[in-house]
Amino acid sequence: EDAIISGVAHDTSEAKLTILGLPDRPGVAARVFTELADANVNVDMIVQNVSADGRTDISFTLPRGDTAKAQAILEPLLDDVDGAGVLVDPDVAKVSLVGAGMKTNPGIAAKMFSALSAADVNIEMISTSTIRVSVVVAKDDVETAVQAVHAVFGLGDDADEGRSH
Amino acid sequence: EDAIISGVAHDTSEAKLTILGLPDRPGVAARVFTELADANVNVDMIVQNVSADGRTDISFTLPRGDTAKAQAILEPLLDDVDGAGVLVDPDVAKVSLVGAGMKTNPGIAAKMFSALSAADVNIEMISTSTIRVSVVVAKDDVETAVQAVHAVFGLGDDADEGRSH
Numbered sequence: 001e002d003a004i005i006s007g008v009a010h011d012t013s014e015a016k017l018t019i020l021g022l023p024d025r026p027g028v029a030a031r032v033f034t035e036l037a038d039a040n041v042n043v044d045m046i047v048q049n050v051s052a053d054g055r056t057d058i059s060f061t062l063p064r065g066d067t068a069k070a071q072a073i074l075e076p077l078l079d080d081v082d083g084a085g086v087l088v089d090p091d092v093a094k095v096s097l098v099g100a101g102m103k104t105n106p107g108i109a110a111k112m113f114s115a116l117s118a119a120d121v122n123i124e125m126i127s128t129s130t131i132r133v134s135v136v137v138a139k140d141d142v143e144t145a146v147q148a149v150h151a152v153f154g155l156g157d158d159a160d161e162g163r164s165h
Numbered sequence: 166e167d168a169i170i171s172g173v174a175h176d177t178s179e180a181k182l183t184i185l186g187l188p189d190r191p192g193v194a195a196r197v198f199t200e201l202a203d204a205n206v207n208v209d210m211i212v213q214n215v216s217a218d219g220r221t222d223i224s225f226t227l228p229r230g231d232t233a234k235a236q237a238i239l240e241p242l243l244d245d246v247d248g249a250g251v252l253v254d255p256d257v258a259k260v261s262l263v264g265a266g267m268k269t270n271p272g273i274a275a276k277m278f279s280a281l282s283a284a285d286v287n288i289e290m291i292s293t294s295t296i297r298v299s300v301v302v303a304k305d306d307v308e309t310a311v312q313a314v315h316a317v318f319g320l321g322d323d324a325d326e327g328r329s330h
């Protein structure tokens with residue numbers, strides 16, 4: 001299956017929130033996201049990587065306007081779930097390469113990451129699926145990042161109308 | 166936008182590979198995935214979370230048959246990219262809730278995580294988008310996980326025909 005690249009989506013309306021040092025046992029993620037859902041906090045991209053010494057971080061992006069509410073929910077929860085802390089970074093942007101068939105084409109993510117590297121853009125988070133490669137970068141880097149990814153995939157600036165992540 | 170849940174996809178053909186302790190500076194992810202792409206290693210779900218003390222891990226899933234090749238490429242690369250190590254876990258499964266409009270409905274991920282918690286399934290990795298919530302679990306837990314998620318969303322077993330991640 002050849003990959004079909006259709007455009008680059010970007011979103012600067014979100015912040016990044018990280019819950020540090022959560023115990024890696026069943027029920028912890030459920031507790032965290034149930035509390036957030038009950039308070040109607042819109043959670044977008046969730047990322048958790050493997051644990052080390054039985055602990056791991058969970059990060060997610062959310063509307064910048066929801067960060068105070070999310071912190072007010074999560075900080076009291078830390079004792080209950082035995083987490084180490086909550087970090088909020090409001091100065092981020094999400095940049096996604098949108099397409100299809102990316103799973104069978106290993107060079108797509110490499111090409112995107114190389115374009116960002118050449119533009120000296122640091123990648124803060126990565127999340128992918130077969131139809132999308134998303135990275136979180138510093139908000140100040142969003143234009144550079146979008147232009148660099150456009151250029152390497154030969155996409156015109158108009159390729160992005162209405163792309164959703 | 167109401168979320169539309171269409172099914173649960175699962176995949177037990179993949180292993181999980183983690184590169185530990187990578188420096189968080191531009192170019193590192195590009196180098197890692199370019200080497201893998203040049204060797205034609207099919208990389209599926211990539212996850213990177215925020216760094217701590219300037220270092221972070223990158224994990225990805227890949228066909229179980231490619232793990233030896235990937236390790237042979239990455240271990241010599243560790244010196245160059247100043248990484249701390251490579252871990253491979255062949256005993257994993259990917260379980261994805263597939264649908265649409267999930268971003269605007271915070272309860273979906275919470276409901277899925279709660280179903281896994283109640284079934285005593287530990288979540289090893291998380292990656293989400295607006296159309297999909299994917300988790301990596303132990304391979305032995307895949308049937309329990311799929312059944313638990315089916316049950317909580319009221320999906321019949323036949324909802325999964327041909328679902329892709």
Ligand SMILES: C[C@@H](O)[C@H](N)C(=O)O
Nearest residue numbers: 025026027028029288
């Ligand atoms: C860290 C968190 O995901 C935990 N492993 C859980 O299953 O809830």
Ligand SMILES: C[C@@H](O)[C@H](N)C(=O)O
Nearest residue numbers: 123190191192193194
């Ligand atoms: C860790 C890795 O993603 C690094 N931040 C990079 O941009 O390549």
